[in-house]
Amino acid sequence: GENVEQHPSTLSVQEGDSAVIKCTYSDSASNYFPWYKQELGKGPQLIIDIRSNVGEKKDQRIAVTLNKTAKHFSLHITETQPEDSAVYFCAPHGSARQLTFGSGTQLTVLP
Amino acid sequence: SAVISQKPSRDICQRGTSLTIQCQVDSQVTMMFWYRQQPGQSLTLIATANQGSEATYESGFVIDKFPISRPNLTFSTLTVSNMSPEDSSIYLCSVDPGQGRGGYTFGSGTRLTVV
Numbered sequence: 067g068e069n070v071e072q073h074p075s076t077l078s079v080q081e082g083d084s085a086v087i088k089c090t091y092s093d094s095a096s097n098y099f100p101w102y103k104q105e106l107g108k109g110p111q112l113i114i115d116i117r118s119n120v121g122e123k124k125d126q127r128i129a130v131t132l133n134k135t136a137k138h139f140s141l142h143i144t145e146t147q148p149e150d151s152a153v154y155f156c157a158p159h160g161s162a163r164q165l166t167f168g169s170g171t172q173l174t175v176l177p
Numbered sequence: 178s179a180v181i182s183q184k185p186s187r188d189i190c191q192r193g194t195s196l197t198i199q200c201q202v203d204s205q206v207t208m209m210f211w212y213r214q215q216p217g218q219s220l221t222l223i224a225t226a227n228q229g230s231e232a233t234y235e236s237g238f239v240i241d242k243f244p245i246s247r248p249n250l251t252f253s254t255l256t257v258s259n260m261s262p263e264d265s266s267i268y269l270c271s272v273d274p275g276q277g278r279g280g281y282t283f284g285s286g287t288r289l290t291v292v
Contacts, residue, residue, distance in 0.1 A: 098279045109269050109283030110220070155219065164210055165281060167220045
């Protein structure tokens with residue numbers, strides 16, 4: 067099965083600064099790379115995704131970059147705001163259709 | 178994307194009893210998934226539920242403990258049976274929108290406490 071490593075486990079940034087979270091995966095057949103945001107008391111919500119034929123995708127303040135050769139992809143959040151504080155999970159899709167989640171990153175944006 | 182209604186949102190149960198969690202989807206979906214999320218941890222897949230067939234369980238999870246029903250393409254239930262305090266967790270359902278679109282949708286979760 068897919069082995070997924072996510073770093074860092076916790077990240078604190080000042081409001082307005084950038085945050086980067088990295089996810090490394092093992093299955094070379096993985097072709098879909100989403101990031102989920104989970105706020106307290108809620109289920110994970112998809113915030114951005116990328117497919118293997120694209121190297122970077124941006125949506126306003128968030129972006130995802132993919133390096134298929136090195137088998138990692140990263141979430142970038144710029145101009146962070148307090149409402150960005152949450153737990154973020156990567157969940158690369160390998161050969162199976164079910165998601166394999168990373169261990170999560172608790173992001174805290176300090177005012 | 179699909180909208181999922183998950184019930185109950187939370188419950189406190191006595192050990193030895195069972196709790197059934199329901200997920201209703203606003204559209205027809207082929208694949209539904211049930212996850213467990215222990216406090217402060219990531220999500221662990223319990224089973225995959227396809228309509229019209231037996232659920233497929235992941236290693237460490239068995240049907241006797243977590244029976245699943247999938248009577249149609251918009252509904253599924255997960256039962257946590259003969260509960261013990263170790264079953265205290267958040268349980269979440271999720272759906273695959275299909276057709277390779279990605280972007281799985283999750284229910285809001287059921288926070289279960291077993292006392």
